[in-house]
Amino acid sequence: MGATISINGITHHYKAGADPVLQNIENRIDSGECVVLIGRSGCGKSTLLHLIAGLLQPSEGCVKINGHQVVRPMAKWNMMFQKPSLYPWMNVRQNAGLGLEFAGRPKAEIRGRVDELLTLVGLSEYSDANVRSLSGGQQQRVALARSLATNPEVLLLDEPFSALDAFTRASLQKEVAAICRDFGITLVTVTHDIDEAILMADRVMIMNRNPGRIEHEFEVALDWPRDTAGVDFQARRRVLMEQFERSENVTPMGKPSRDRVALRRVGG
Numbered sequence: 647m648g649a650t651i652s653i654n655g656i657t658h659h660y661k662a663g664a665d666p667v668l669q670n671i672e673n674r675i676d677s678g679e680c681v682v683l684i685g686r687s688g689c690g691k692s693t694l695l696h697l698i699a700g701l702l703q704p705s706e707g708c709v710k711i712n713g714h715q716v717v718r719p720m721a722k723w724n725m726m727f728q729k730p731s732l733y734p735w736m737n738v739r740q741n742a743g744l745g746l747e748f749a750g751r752p753k754a755e756i757r758g759r760v761d762e763l764l765t766l767v768g769l770s771e772y773s774d775a776n777v778r779s780l781s782g783g784q785q786q787r788v789a790l791a792r793s794l795a796t797n798p799e800v801l802l803l804d805e806p807f808s809a810l811d812a813f814t815r816a817s818l819q820k821e822v823a824a825i826c827r828d829f830g831i832t833l834v835t836v837t838h839d840i841d842e843a844i845l846m847a848d849r850v851m852i853m854n855r856n857p858g859r860i861e862h863e864f865e866v867a868l869d870w871p872r873d874t875a876g877v878d879f880q881a882r883r884r885v886l887m888e889q890f891e892r893s894e895n896v897t898p899m900g901k902p903s904r905d906r907v908a909l910r911r912v913g914g
């Protein structure tokens with residue numbers, strides 16, 4: 647089951663008196679929705695993700711998940727980073743079961759759940775391997791299994807695939823989005839990759855900087871699975887690129903605009 651995220655009037659300064667990194671962000675992400683954040687470097691995407699994860703507290707406003715104010719990180723809302731941060735002295739199974747171990751779950755339960763998840767992420771043959779012997783993509787799959795083990799309601803991904811080769815990246819983008827849809831997990835992903843945004847998102851938020859804000863958003867409205875070479879996919883890609891480029895020339899404003907109608911028209 648997923649969870650609803652409400653972002654209520656968030657403004658954030660890293661230093662008192664400095665210009666805000668994020669200003670007056672207001673949004674709602676529905677349970678089970680997949681949202682992708684894109685925007686130029688430094689517009690505050692990671693900061694917003696850290697605020698949702700409870701790794702940072704906003705200077706003003708608050709984030710609520712299922713109506714509960716986020717004041718610290720929780721296993722129910724799990725964050726994955728570009729580097730999978732695995733423990734090199736542990737094998738795949740031990741790394742994947744770490745969250746359950748911390749939660750004090752019984753050994754037999756951990757073993758069963760980890761076996762299930764390693765199969766889901768395609769690593770069942772590697773359960774006894776040391777994580778140092780795995781490729782970058784396989785290590786990211788271990789991190790994914792570890793994140794899923796605690797049945798998260800929300801998965802927050804900060805450019806998790808950017809260090810991977812194109813082939814591995816493409817399969818993980820599809821698989822993670824499909825897993826989240828199957829389990830109804832709410833997914834928020836930060837990326838610089840326009841194709842990744844259209845491949846994974848129900849809704850894309852385009853952020854702008856100085857101060858960081860959501861400038862524009864649109865619903866992708868494409869069926870699953872998505873084909874990057876398809877005509878509709880390419881049409882949406884063009885619209886997103888245009889919006890992205892246009893957002894650079896926009897002066898700060900209040901409410902983001904939505905582009906569902908325009909996309910529908912382009913897609914026929």
Ligand SMILES: Nc1ncnc2c1ncn2[C@@H]1O[C@H](COP(=O)(O)OP(=O)(O)OP(=O)(O)O)[C@@H](O)[C@H]1O
Nearest residue numbers: 660661667685686687688689690691692693694858
């Ligand atoms: N810990 C910090 N202390 C002070 N300033 C910070 C800190 N972290 C980020 N910033 C500043 O906040 C702004 C937004 O940074 P953030 O990393 O959220 O942007 P981003 O959109 O994720 O960037 P990128 O796409 O390059 O990863 C930047 O100007 C950055 O320098």
